Amino acid sequence: MTKENYSTAFYKKRIEELTIELKKYTKRSRIWVAVRLISFLSIGILAYFTYPYGGYSALGIVATVILFLIFVRKSAENKDRLNYVKALIRINENEIKGSHHDFSSFDDGEEYINPQHPFSYDMDIFGKGSFFQLFNRTVTKKGEKALVKRLLNGIETPLESAEATDELKDKKEWYQDYLAHGSTLNKEATEVSIADLAKEKYPVKSWMKIMKIVSPILAFVAFAAYYFDFIGGIHFAIAAIIIFIPIRQSLKTTNQLHQSLSKVGFRVAAMRNQLMRMEQENFSSKLMKDYHKELFQAENNGKQGLTELSKLVKQAEFRNNILVAIVLNFFFAWDFRLLISMEKWNNQYASHVERWEEIVYEMEALISGAIFRYNFEKNTTAPSLTDKKDGAIELIKLGHPIIPLQKLVSNDFTLSSIQQFAIVTGPNMAGKSTFLRSIGVNLMLARAGFHVFAEKFVFPDMHLYSSMRTSDDLKDETSYFHAELLRLRFIVDAIERGENVFIILDEILKGTNSKDKEEGSAKFLQKLNQLEARGIIATHDLSLTNLANVYTSVVNKYFDTEINGDDISFDYCIRNGVAKNMNASFLLRKMGLIDS
The missing domain is CATH 3.40.50.300 (P-loop containing nucleotide triphosphate hydrolases)
Structure with missing residues (x-):
């Protein structure tokens, strides 16, 4: 093995610490698989043995389904944490490889090779074994493009940027966490843009806002009447059909919104985690203070917007299960609530999303510079x-x-x-x-x-x-x-x-x-x-x-x-x-x- 090109003591120590965490979350993952399976099977068992008890059976099944969904969510959270720890280990392993002049784990930017550019082709900036492959630490495609744009065109305030990278170089654990949260998706999949979602329109009709209130009232009245034997099963079924007719009318629009929210869901979660890390950190450089102000202190800021959007993503995720979707739409007019909430979010935040994303991806470029500075200080x-x-x-x-x-x-x-x-x-x-x-x-x-x-x-x-x-x-x-x-x-x-x-x-x-x-x-x-x-x-x-x-x-x-x-x-x-x-x-x- 070749001699190290820079010190790897920090990276080796971090891997030792993370390996302990990896074992812990791997063990929990196996436990959650068993818990989910048991809770899922209990739904069918409960339905079979309690069927003769009518309303009580329905309540029991609903409670068991809710419990199953809670377990699914907890299992997913553990899986996310497991993937996050794996990403951190991979980041440190790649730095150790880089110290031996093996940069194969980093994208080489071959697609950006352009003989017509003023200098990049002559300077061997891109390609296998290139400068870009040594320097690049971005984990999303848009972050990579932000870095490429900087290198090829320069920026208006280079001294402020250099000051920021000097500050970031000493926050090694912080910027590794930031990159790990951003690398939860395949790099090509990170082309997904939240700004594109904000540009889409999902029309909300005035009658939907009325039905958002009226429909749940009718549902609970019908269910209570059936539960206390004021009406029979046929009448309850008729009431359910009446309640679902307007929901059916908006199904095409709601399904489109559901697909769009599902598409950006992972990206929203990653960005929200990254913003949480940025908010918790204290910065002194002018550029980082400016970013902090835009994302956390401005009116309609990034933290608020992404927090609310993540709630909408989760709200849409409940529709993935057809049984849950039926129950939620019957009792809570779930689809109408989703459309109305999305319209409100768009009115409040749509014009700001592109700037939030720009800052988040610029951070990957800055972190690339910070790692370069740390390794070769x-x-x-x-x-x-x-x-x-x-x-x-x-x-x-x-x-x-x-x-x-x-x-x-x-x-x-x-x-x-x-x-x-x-x-x-x-x-x-x-x-x-x-x-x-x-x-x-x-x-x-x-x-x-x-x-x-x-x-x-x-x-x-x-x-x-x-x-x-x-x-x-x-x-x-x-x-x-x-x-x-x-x-x-x-x-x-x-x-x-x-x-x-x-x-x-x-x-x-x-x-x-x-x-x-x-x-x-x-x-x-x-x-x-x-x-x-x-x-x-x-x-x-x-x-x-x-x-x-x-x-x-x-x-x-x-x-x-x-x-x-x-x-x-x-x-x-x-x-x-x-x-x-x-x-x-x-x-x-x-x-x-x-x-x-």
């Missing part, structure tokens, strides 16, 4: 994003998060306020592309409101654009060279429409001959310089380094290699100046591809 820091486009760039001990710490070589990199572009040269495999991606990934993290893999990270708040890998497209008859030109045009368009852009380029114009490449690359960098763009380019064309002699805004950096006889070594450290050692011929000879 010694290697990460809060970034400083400045407002000025020409502000200084200062990166100290910058590294790429995906590289195991045992192999990681961190680097310093600076650009003063008068420096726009850095040209990075060096031999193959010396670390140029990895360094470029280190800058890109960390700038993405900074703008998304997360901590960066560096000791110090000062950067202007700039949109990231890159051109590091391009492919031809036979379907669209696009050559490699043409595709690369389109990519460069894409970047220039962003600059010319006024975006504040930082550009990362790796060996541009690879699809043409050496002379064209040399001249074209130089002229393109000159154009970027004239547009006052800022960025970094890696290249093997040493002639490009001459631009530093012409423009004070261009600086040269390089990576080096050391060749001793048949041995080659790399230190992966960036230096000021121009590379002098190249290793292509050596590597070709080493692989036996050319003669010595």
Whole structure:
């Protein structure tokens, strides 16, 4: 097994504690199965032996059914708790696997791979073994999308977000509980939206509100008359039919509402549990206080709305049993009550639901950042994003998060306020592309409101654009060279429409001959310089380094290699100046591809 990439002491201790709980709820689960079976069988037994006693039999059966439903509910609560404990154990086991650089338990975001995005394809953000798979701790599909949106687009208040993740990182048990409650459903099933339920309409007619009151009165009068022998069974049956006719008229609408409530039921329960955990916790960061205020202190807040909605879900669940549904509708006009309560809930809360969900899913993104911060606290820091486009760039001990710490070589990199572009040269495999991606990934993290893999990270708040890998497209008859030109045009368009852009380029114009490449690359960098763009380019064309002699805004950096006889070594450290050692011929000879 590989050496741990971060400490797992907390995770191992938590698993030990949770394993004890798991055994307890597993044992209770077996007991509840037996209790439910016995109570269910007792309904039939009671009905068989008490049938001759008429009304007394009916009362006994109703009481036994109610008792059975109570046992079913208690059993379900125990099962929920059991699943919750299992989810917590799974969360801690996955973190231990992650410490050994095994992130296979986390979604890799392959569906978000987009070669047309300004930087994500070049930076290997998504896919198997990607940065996203290392970072992602979301447990719902909507939470995952919230995280992806942050990473790809950045947020308006990244410093507030970083402050919140710093606070959350020390609340390990709290955020694990939050994730466990959210993971009670299959991740794909969490596409279910409570906001969609709030948009649906279930019309309530005025006569339903009247029948909500009249129907139960008639039912109890008819039952009492039958029980005390004022009327016979035929008359009681006629009365029951009269009571059920209006309920039958609304059955289609009520069934639709029942299905919708059943569909969101688990999601409502999970969100309600998450909100309960948030309400119980004290927060000091501005962002978390703002969320707390919206969810618990505002008028028609999330806690109230979800509590009332969960009652409606349970009210609808009683209809799952046909016998119970008949009894409840006969005595309490249950369907009318359900429709009227849903209308009232919609009028009061429908306009707020989308925002509640947004906060709940944003929390998963923040928790992903908090776990990243906790696991790599010694290697990460809060970034400083400045407002000025020409502000200084200062990166100290910058590294790429995906590289195991045992192999990681961190680097310093600076650009003063008068420096726009850095040209990075060096031999193959010396670390140029990895360094470029280190800058890109960390700038993405900074703008998304997360901590960066560096000791110090000062950067202007700039949109990231890159051109590091391009492919031809036979379907669209696009050559490699043409595709690369389109990519460069894409970047220039962003600059010319006024975006504040930082550009990362790796060996541009690879699809043409050496002379064209040399001249074209130089002229393109000159154009970027004239547009006052800022960025970094890696290249093997040493002639490009001459631009530093012409423009004070261009600086040269390089990576080096050391060749001793048949041995080659790399230190992966960036230096000021121009590379002098190249290793292509050596590597070709080493692989036996050319003669010595």
